[in-house]
Amino acid sequence: MTWTTPADLKTQVQRLWDRGLLLAALAGGEPLFPRRLVLKGPTSRELSERFPEVRDWIARISAASGPYRIEWRTVNHRVLGVNEIPAQIWIDSLEDAFRLIGRRREAERFAALLALTGESRPELTVWQARRPLRALELAEEWPRLLAVVTWCLNHLRPAVYLRQIDLPGVHTKFIEGHKAVLAELLDLVLPEEAIDGAYGGASGFCRRYGFLDKPSRVRFRVLDPAVRLLRTEGDHDITLTERSFASLDPSLSTVFITENEINFLAFPDVPGGMVLFGAGYGFDNLAGADWLHQKKIHYWGDIDTHGFAILNQLRGLFPHARSFLMDQQTLLVHRSLWGMEPQQEMADLARLNDEERDLYDQLRCHHWGDRVRLEQERIGFDFLLDCLGCVFKTS
Numbered sequence: 001m002t003w004t005t006p007a008d009l010k011t012q013v014q015r016l017w018d019r020g021l022l023l024a025a026l027a028g029g030e031p032l033f034p035r036r037l038v039l040k041g042p043t044s045r046e047l048s049e050r051f052p053e054v055r056d057w058i059a060r061i062s063a064a065s066g067p068y069r070i071e072w073r074t075v076n077h078r079v080l081g082v083n084e085i086p087a088q089i090w091i092d093s094l095e096d097a098f099r100l101i102g103r104r105r106e107a108e109r110f111a112a113l114l115a116l117t118g119e120s121r122p123e124l125t126v127w128q129a130r131r132p133l134r135a136l137e138l139a140e141e142w143p144r145l146l147a148v149v150t151w152c153l154n155h156l157r158p159a160v161y162l163r164q165i166d167l168p169g170v171h172t173k174f175i176e177g178h179k180a181v182l183a184e185l186l187d188l189v190l191p192e193e194a195i196d197g198a199y200g201g202a203s204g205f206c207r208r209y210g211f212l213d214k215p216s217r218v219r220f221r222v223l224d225p226a227v228r229l230l231r232t233e234g235d236h237d238i239t240l241t242e243r244s245f246a247s248l249d250p251s252l253s254t255v256f257i258t259e260n261e262i263n264f265l266a267f268p269d270v271p272g273g274m275v276l277f278g279a280g281y282g283f284d285n286l287a288g289a290d291w292l293h294q295k296k297i298h299y300w301g302d303i304d305t306h307g308f309a310i311l312n313q314l315r316g317l318f319p320h321a322r323s324f325l326m327d328q329q330t331l332l333v334h335r336s337l338w339g340m341e342p343q344q345e346m347a348d349l350a351r352l353n354d355e356e357r358d359l360y361d362q363l364r365c366h367h368w369g370d371r372v373r374l375e376q377e378r379i380g381f382d383f384l385l386d387c388l389g390c391v392f393k394t395s
Helices: 006-018 021-026 044-049 051-063 094-101 104-120 122-130 132-137 142-154 172-177 179-189 205-209 242-246 261-266 290-294 305-317 328-333 354-364 381-391
Strands: 035-037 069-077 081-091 217-222 237-241 254-258 273-277 296-300
Touching (some): 006 035, 006 051, 006 094, 021 132, 044 069, 081 094, 122 132, 172 179, 179 205, 305 354
Antiparallel strands (some): 069 081, 217 237
């Protein structure tokens, strides 16, 4: 039977709830009621041939009609006589819709949130109207979220750590766990000059709104035994904040960047050399080190599409950076050690030189096989020493 059932009517209203439209209407959004629901009933032929079923269907629809209103039509049947059949079904109000799907308590809770917001931060009611279901999920946290927003309004670009926001019930983990929603709220209420649009997302939250952020760090090793930054013996594996690193300007001529930690630790001595431990995509921690523009920079990444994409990104900061062991000869010599890149980068990379671009195109077009990659740690150490020896005097 394809006739509309009470459950079908409830499902139609439930879909409005699932889309957030019912609560949005409560927050002053688009008016939804009175609203006619879709109703499919028996045809004239079915009325005659299946009258007992039709009678039962009418009884079920009528019995459940508390939250909705039925409009009837009179049918004069030559055999069955005069009968009243449901013609239209209407939900007349938001209250009736909430009653039908059993959401009155949630609606009342949302109304209380609207009232609270209207009293303290009325400009945020537009967010509640736009994201009502999310607002309802955050009902318990909402007073604290409002408190954080108000604090930020009273302390524009405060230049303190999140830990230093002193509000009842608010701690660093609370803010860290709600960065996404706080960003949406702060963007609505803060003046334009208090927001740094260069930053976004969870990682850029602090800089976007003027909080102190955990400093980025740079890890490096000096490869020249004649250059000592610390008065200690042995290998120096040093980690500095980006600001401290930017102030170094050591008496070295060449900087290597490698993405693999063991390669970083095992990198051989090079006169006038330093090696940095990279972090894949993103070189913001090096951006302030102006002295790097005066050094030779060699980037050693995987020979795969993402390796070249990272090289391309590095050249956005340091256009003079050169690739190291990321050429066709290195790839072919290590054919037996090839792996498969899980997901390839396919964008055009404008900062590659001709040789690099040719190899990149070969990789993304599967010239050497399906998603070929050579990870940097698979390159033989003697091969590394030989390549370094062709250019540098290594120990």
